[in-house]
Amino acid sequence: MSETTTGRADTNETSQSVAAGETAISARLTEAAALAKAALVCADSEREAVRIVLDLDVPLSEAKTLHGAICLIGHINRKVAEATAPGD
Incomplete structure (x- = not known):
């Protein structure tokens, strides 16, 4: 993830x-269904x-x-959000 000017992780790349x-x-599941x-x-x-x-x-x-x-x-996104939440 890249950092924006506000210091928060850029979620666009993650999304x-x-x-x-x-x-x-x-x-993969479509392939598995076809095989089944x-x-x-x-x-x-x-x-x-x-x-x-x-x-x-x-x-x-x-x-x-x-x-x-x-x-x-x-999991990483949640940890980043917790670490950058205001009021910490």
């Missing part, structure tokens, strides 16, 4: 990062269905990592 992260999470639907279609072939379900690991793991990053950004 853009959070929005980009949310978009990325949505993309493909596994259902292949339900008659257990081996193929299991192979497809195992492919869910990557997009779900990436979505979880992105979620953690967004939570960390939120």
Whole structure:
């Protein structure tokens, strides 16, 4: 985050990062949903269905990592807001 002339953190960059992260999470979960639907279609072939379900690991793991990053950004923002709050 960059500092403005008032000394407060510029939240525009943070908002853009959070929005980009949310978009990325949505993309990963959409991919995971498509894989899950493909596994259902292949339900008659257990081996193929299991192979497809195992492919869910990557997009779900990436979505979880992105979620953690967004939570960390939120935590940092709260700490910055507390530290720069008037009356301290």
